[in-house]
Amino acid sequence: MGPGPSDVPPRVLEALSRPTIGHLDPVFLQILDETQGMLRQVFGTKNALTLPMSATGSAGMETCFVNLVEPDDEVLICRHGVFGGRMAEVARRCRANVTLVDAPWGEALDPDDVAKAAKGRSFKVLAVVHAETSTGVLQDLAPFRTIADSCGALLVVDAVTSLGGVPVELDRMGIDAAYSGTQKCLSCPPGLSPVSFSERARRVLSTRKTPVQSWYLDLNLIGQYFGGERVYHHTAPVNMIFALHEALRAILEEGLEHRYARHRQQAEALWQGLDALGLELPVARGVRLPPLTLVRVPMGVDERAVRARLLREHDLEIGGGLGDFKGKAWRIGLMGASATTRHVELCLAALEEALR
């Protein structure tokens, strides 16, 4: 119940441990096709270029920037936590010129601030974190397409902690590129990063003037393996794909709407319980992220000792704070298979005991 990895259902672990087969085996290629199809459903998109990158979520972030950005491109990055800051760092390493729009830690970005920064300027990319894992803030993406259009930018979204837990609707929101991780609301082990690129993003990619600086993450090359040609690029992480395939099947069997409702219901129960314990939730209710809740550590409490005790006595992991909240907050995850009444009750009971 930390900020991920979340609990992985037995059926997904079982799929993970199927005998390894070749990355060009017809059976595997069919599983890969089905995985792409299911990822499109969860991302809410028809994007052909929707696939799991063979590395963790942070590599998904890098995939978006190395493929879409060229040296000296102007990039507008919204930062309201660790992961917005990381996007800026990754963009700089692509030799982009980065302009930042900030919001205080624990708050959402004000779209007016973003619009102001975009005004009268031209950007290659506007990037924003949908669900900020470091603070538990859910950013409303509705205003961003208009802002991106006002400055001619591709809209890039970090959906690491939102995908599968709250609605991520790439096509409806006009998002050009998004990335996620498998170990959050998809409830698959860490190791893959689903990404999706719109047709507009693909055109930018295919008309680059310079080569993508990362060979491993170059979607011009990887697209030839995932497309019909099956050109060898690297050996796909076969067993992790088995697991993701099964995790996506479980998600679609549950139904996306039902899954989002479950995350919200369990989060409401957790928030109510934490409130009853007298604990403060620093993030305002309107922008609070159901899959991840920030809890202020009460004065005089040793937050590390509490976490160590939960792990020792209850086999229960919760996360510590990051950045401005380091040492001052806990992060409690209710992601995927971990968003259940049993988890909420265990966590509340264990915290009550530890804080008594």
Add this chain to the structure above:
Amino acid sequence: MGPGPSDVPPRVLEALSRPTIGHLDPVFLQILDETQGMLRQVFGTKNALTLPMSATGSAGMETCFVNLVEPDDEVLICRHGVFGGRMAEVARRCRANVTLVDAPWGEALDPDDVAKAAKGRSFKVLAVVHAETSTGVLQDLAPFRTIADSCGALLVVDAVTSLGGVPVELDRMGIDAAYSGTQKCLSCPPGLSPVSFSERARRVLSTRKTPVQSWYLDLNLIGQYFGGERVYHHTAPVNMIFALHEALRAILEEGLEHRYARHRQQAEALWQGLDALGLELPVARGVRLPPLTLVRVPMGVDERAVRARLLREHDLEIGGGLGDFKGKAWRIGLMGASATTRHVELCLAALEEALR
């Protein structure tokens, strides 16, 4: 029995499917420490910076170049197959100036050619593939340290298809950086890339003038998670580490010397059997790689049809040729758990039947 992934033993698949735990869980951190320790034994090194990168073998190659090379650095790359060519491509994307030394496909490099190219010049890196997976050639690394010293270069080695199958002795050979993959002679599923950097390579890394262009592969950052500080960088692929840990345990239980001997014995049996079938092995015996054997497709035989038939009728995968050998050769792997008498006999019987 293709060029990887190889068969994965049941105990490794079982470890892979253990319940996912947190990447900062003390239990996991101990497994990570043990994994690093066992990797050092298999690599034949005391290098502190020895760890599994969270991506496949190709990302290990990129890790070596992005960390050691800066723009305009001179790099000397030996190419005797696909993977030498890929090193050149990756180095160019790091904006290095690449000088190539070539050997014909199916042959080893002549150290004199390499020494000639190095002579009177200065290079940042000299890179060579130990076991060329595209051709089945094993390169003798003994002369390379002297050549690297003659031009002031770090010696970088691709050990993807050698690690765990033939001796890889980083310290004895004076190798500064090496990378491998888990899905070859380590008999673990694909998804991780073990790398090892010498103290000299670490000094080059820590005194760079420019940031590493890949944030995800930046060993200055990753070293802080694997070192004592455990600074969060990205979420480690927990279950894949469980599997690698178990695969390495199995390797050390067998014993490295015994394992190398087994690979050689089974390869000798395969070569003898192929010879008895009248098939030609294009790679000279002295440089033939036990874990991967190149076989010339007889005149008039449809090589794809044979491979499809082996898969359909015997559940047996062998690989096609690459580069100069595309359509003209098969590649038969005897890697890790796939290097057994049962595998050799199955392959020979199936090939005999298919070619009758």
